[in-house]
Amino acid sequence: MNRKWSSLLLLLVLSVTDAYLLAHPNLIGKIGVLVYKHHYIRNFPRALLTVMIVVGLSLAICELVYRFTQKKTAIFSYLALTGIALFWFMYVFVTFSSFSYRITGKSFIYGAHLLPVILAGLNLRYLVKRILAREPLNDALTEGKSGSGAV
Template structure:
């Protein structure tokens, strides 16, 4: 149930982020035209763009979790991959901060800037959640000294 509520919260943040990114001020709208950011001009296009980015991140996180659960990937490697994805998302957040401190992007409007900061933050939250919820390996029970080849947790009575 917690996982489901987390994803509903994530969907709500995707909608809020799309709304914020689709509402720049006049200078921001001119910048979208000049820099040919046609995928951010309207709310449906922005919603599609943000949704695609978040869905790709979600699929990556779930794929890593699935591979760790099926023991195709070791948990340590899954942890490293998710930590790298968090680091890349954090680098995107820092890059966004540096871009929006320059003159061109700093005049796009407060809503647009908040939307630009929210997208990498969403990715950081998504990958961190996947890292926290990464499946733990099952405990391996030692072999029984009485019955070699049988795990100690099995209650097997020997044949008379």
Template sequence: MNRKWSSLLLLLVLSVTDAYLLAHPNLIGKIGVLVYKHHYIRNFPRALLTVTVVVGVVLALCELVYRLARKKTAIFTYLAFTAVAIGWFMYVFVTFSSFSYRITGKAFIYGAHLLPVILAGLSLRYLFKRILVKEQDNVRLTDPGTESDGGAKPL
């Protein structure tokens, strides 16, 4: 199987798993979802749509940066994406460590932690992929002077 297809399949499996976990809190968690109007995770189809849209937007942004930005800009952008995902993970960790969220059920808590981890992994994958591409620092991958394998033509 092609690496790209296997990566997309892994993202799909992780997104479905995350949506399932977010859509299945315990009774106290269900009351909290209703009270705090988290309508985007009220049931499995809505949670799946929410998670898929978030992962899809970040995947599209990473792919656009990979194809259109110069190497240094792309690396900085991926580092920023990773920092945001790690910051979001720390926020979720601190929030779900409080008593009111701790009693919402383990599945819901794991689902809340999984989405930032997926996004951090996605941006780190593109970061390492971009670092390993052999090219000059100031060349975009879509410049007319680059070859199809990603390497720059010799001068």
């Protein structure tokens, strides 16, 4: 199977799993979702749409940065995006360690932690891919260095 298709399949499976986990809190978690008006994760189709939009936007940003920026800019961008995802993970970790969120159910907690992990993994994959990619050589620079194109 092609690497790109297998990566997209893995991303799809992780996204569906995350949406399922987010859409299935326990009774206290369901009450919390209603009280705090988290309508975007009220049921599985809405949670799936929310997760797919977030992952899709992140994938689109990573792909655009990979195709249209220089290597140093792309590496900095991926490091910044990975930093944001790790910060988000730490925020979720601290938030869900409090008593009010700890009683919402393990599946809901795992689902909340999984989304930033998916995004960090996606950004790190593109970071490694960009570091290992070779830059095309500029013909004008190579001619000037070899001395054959002296003016």
